[in-house]
Amino acid sequence: MTHTTIEIDSSALESASLEELWMPFTANRAFKRAPRMLVAAKDMHYTTADGRQILDGTAGLWCVNAGHCREQITAAVDSVIEDIRTRPVSAEELERARTKIRSSLYNLADPSTRFGLIDLLAVGAMWENDPRWANRLESGFSKVTPQLIQSTAREYLRPTNRSILLVEPAPAAAPAPATGAKQ
Amino acid sequence: MIRIILSALAGVLAATTPATAQDYPPLPKPGAPKPYQVPASETYTLANGMQVTLIPFGQVPKATVNLRIYAGGLNEAGRNGLSGLTAQMLREGAAGKKGSDLAEEAAAMGGSINLGNGLHETTLGIAALSERTPDAIRLLGDVALHPDFPASELERIRQNTLRSLSVARSQPQTAANAALAASYYGADSPYGRILPTDEQVKSYTLEDIKAFYRANFGAKRARLYVAGQFDPVAVKATIEQVFGGWAAGPERLRVVPTVQPGPRVILVDRPGASQSTLRLAWPSPVAGSPGDVPFEVMDALLGGSFTSRITKNIREDKGYTYSPFSSVDFNPGEGSWTFNADVTSDVTGAALKEVFGEIRRLQTVPVPDSEATGIRTWMSGTYILQNASQGGLIGSLAQIDLLGLPSDWITTYVPKVIAVPNLQIHEAAQQLPLDKMTLVVVGDLAKVEPQLKALPELQGVQFQRVTPF
Numbered sequence: 001m002t003h004t005t006i007e008i009d010s011s012a013l014e015s016a017s018l019e020e021l022w023m024p025f026t027a028n029r030a031f032k033r034a035p036r037m038l039v040a041a042k043d044m045h046y047t048t049a050d051g052r053q054i055l056d057g058t059a060g061l062w063c064v065n066a067g068h069c070r071e072q073i074t075a076a077v078d079s080v081i082e083d084i085r086t087r088p089v090s091a092e093e094l095e096r097a098r099t100k101i102r103s104s105l106y107n108l109a110d111p112s113t114r115f116g117l118i119d120l121l122a123v124g125a126m127w128e129n130d131p132r133w134a135n136r137l138e139s140g141f142s143k144v145t146p147q148l149i150q151s152t153a154r155e156y157l158r159p160t161n162r163s164i165l166l167v168e169p170a171p172a173a174a175p176a177p178a179t180g181a182k183q
Numbered sequence: 184m185i186r187i188i189l190s191a192l193a194g195v196l197a198a199t200t201p202a203t204a205q206d207y208p209p210l211p212k213p214g215a216p217k218p219y220q221v222p223a224s225e226t227y228t229l230a231n232g233m234q235v236t237l238i239p240f241g242q243v244p245k246a247t248v249n250l251r252i253y254a255g256g257l258n259e260a261g262r263n264g265l266s267g268l269t270a271q272m273l274r275e276g277a278a279g280k281k282g283s284d285l286a287e288e289a290a291a292m293g294g295s296i297n298l299g300n301g302l303h304e305t306t307l308g309i310a311a312l313s314e315r316t317p318d319a320i321r322l323l324g325d326v327a328l329h330p331d332f333p334a335s336e337l338e339r340i341r342q343n344t345l346r347s348l349s350v351a352r353s354q355p356q357t358a359a360n361a362a363l364a365a366s367y368y369g370a371d372s373p374y375g376r377i378l379p380t381d382e383q384v385k386s387y388t389l390e391d392i393k394a395f396y397r398a399n400f401g402a403k404r405a406r407l408y409v410a411g412q413f414d415p416v417a418v419k420a421t422i423e424q425v426f427g428g429w430a431a432g433p434e435r436l437r438v439v440p441t442v443q444p445g446p447r448v449i450l451v452d453r454p455g456a457s458q459s460t461l462r463l464a465w466p467s468p469v470a471g472s473p474g475d476v477p478f479e480v481m482d483a484l485l486g487g488s489f490t491s492r493i494t495k496n497i498r499e500d501k502g503y504t505y506s507p508f509s510s511v512d513f514n515p516g517e518g519s520w521t522f523n524a525d526v527t528s529d530v531t532g533a534a535l536k537e538v539f540g541e542i543r544r545l546q547t548v549p550v551p552d553s554e555a556t557g558i559r560t561w562m563s564g565t566y567i568l569q570n571a572s573q574g575g576l577i578g579s580l581a582q583i584d585l586l587g588l589p590s591d592w593i594t595t596y597v598p599k600v601i602a603v604p605n606l607q608i609h610e611a612a613q614q615l616p617l618d619k620m621t622l623v624v625v626g627d628l629a630k631v632e633p634q635l636k637a638l639p640e641l642q643g644v645q646f647q648r649v650t651p652f
Binding site for chain 1: 241242243244245290291292293294310311312568569570571572575
């Protein structure tokens with residue numbers, strides 16, 4: 001696993017030119033006058049450029065934040081990935097997955113409006129230069145073996161192929177400058 | 184994978200949309216509706232009385248299996264909620280298999296077991312890969328014929344039911360529906376009680392559930408539909424094998440509701456409510472009667488479609504409400520027309536004034552031909568779309584059985600809609616006499632009642648306050 005740490009000079013962030021940036025959900029003039037920059041996050045807190053901790057209470061109607069840089073979540077994801085890399089899936093698991101994906105493909109191709117089928121043909125025409133690509137999808141599913149799943153997982157889900165991006169404040173964060181964005 | 188590619192496609196299409204409307208050629212006129220033929224189906228009856236309908240249909244190798252049993256709220260004999268609890272328990276264990284095993288079996292066929300329960304029916308369904316259709320029939324047979332009713336699952340199902348009930352009762356829309364049903368059909372009618380009490384749900388034992396099942400589930404009350412691509416020989420043999428030994432059981436119970444005539448205003452106080460929830464109801468023609476289709480076209484034009492007059496007026500023009508709609512609802516031997524809306528408290532009276540105005544306008548002024556043609560075309564197109572999926576077609580066939588409609592109802596529906604003369608649309612509106620309405624308002628009555636009292640249509644009508652739960 002690679003941990004890439006980007007060291008950020010918080011004063012540079014504060015003074016970074018924001019003029020080119022248009023933020024669609026932000027009162028742009030007010031923000032650019034006194035930008036509040038976040039430089040790190042851990043668990044339920046953000047850290048601002050001037051070193052303050054802010055509770056990340058972001059949540060919506062359907063989801064709530066699980067926190068930042070949670071070792072438990074990384075470990076849980078790792079264990080599932082490691083399992084699929086090291087243990088061949090059982091014939092039953094593969095058959096269930098294949099049934100599910102065939103069933104979804106048919107649902108896509110045969111709803112009452114036919115738009116799903118048109119979309120499939122369009123995808124084949126645009127990306128494969130062949131609308132008949134839609135007809136080959138199913139035979140592709142049947143060719144998947146437990147060995148192919150394992151070798152694919154080993155090729156793409158390698159620890160060395162993965163980056164966890166951690167944003168951490170520079171060790172000696174300078175106090176925030178009094179002035180706003182660079183003119 | 185497929186989903187990701189399709190979203191990428193959507194992005195490309197969005198990016199290539201021309202910037203101005205002037206780039207488009209003029210809008211083509213809608214074409215005349217094309218004739219619609221229902222796929223041929225085969226219906227037969229097993230020796231025990233169970234009905235079977237097979238509909239070869241569709242372009243992909245999937246089949247929908249749907250078992251409908253006339254066992255629902257009508258059969259509860261005052262024990263509200265017992266049929267729902269029984270239906271929920273069916274899926275929790277059957278033929279010696281746990282609920283999770285049943286779910287896994289269904290997943291291995293490419294679907295899941297869907298469960299429904301209402302006033303008239305309990306329904307079980309699954310959409311499976313074609314080659315698994317016989318297995319899907321066996322699985323539904325296990326659940327419907329050999330439920331284990333495991334005691335270990337009852338409390339969880341009961342708590343889920345109590346929680347859903349408590350959420351439902353907190354909604355003004357449920358309060359309005361409950362007040363309307365109790366007033367319109369009578370509180371003692373099974374049609375008049377839409378929710379059980381907590382005490383009722385808490386009182387039912389596993390033995391009550393088993394007794395309800397024994398008394399109400401059986402072959403004579405059951406109909407099995409299979410729609411899609413399937414091997415008819417294998418499917419028929421499996422149906423006989425699975426369901427042939429099912430006890431005939433009781434006949435279907437038929438209860439035609441009696442309606443309490445208006446005029447009546449029913450009020451439910453919800454102090455501080457920022458919106459008023461409205462229901463306006465009248466009797467309408469019985470399904471399949473000569474007045475039915477003209478009345479349905481009238482409904483679509485008045486309030487039942489997004490381009491309807493009431494929606495254009497109080498949503499698009501006045502902004503009183505977000506989603507007003509009307510509908511025609513059928514029970515065997517009975518029909519009703521209901522208008523529904525949630526309107527801002529301050530304009531409750533103003534919104535009703537507009538709705539009454541639209542009803543009166545349709546009653547007194549003939550309908551322009553362009554508007555009538557547009558509505559007939561919209562109804563024809565959406566009806567064909569509704570019947571173009573396996574589940575949708577089964578739903579329409581089940582409706583024919585439930586309501587006792589003629590067997591060619593689906594095939595003849597579109598020509599009937601197209602043939603409704605403009606004059607009949609206008610005449611159908613006269614079946615909504617403003618001096619015979621049932622009006623339900625759930626809202627902040629301190630604010631709303633004076634607005635209602637000021638409406639000329641409500642002068643002399645008795646106002647009654649109720650507590651629906």
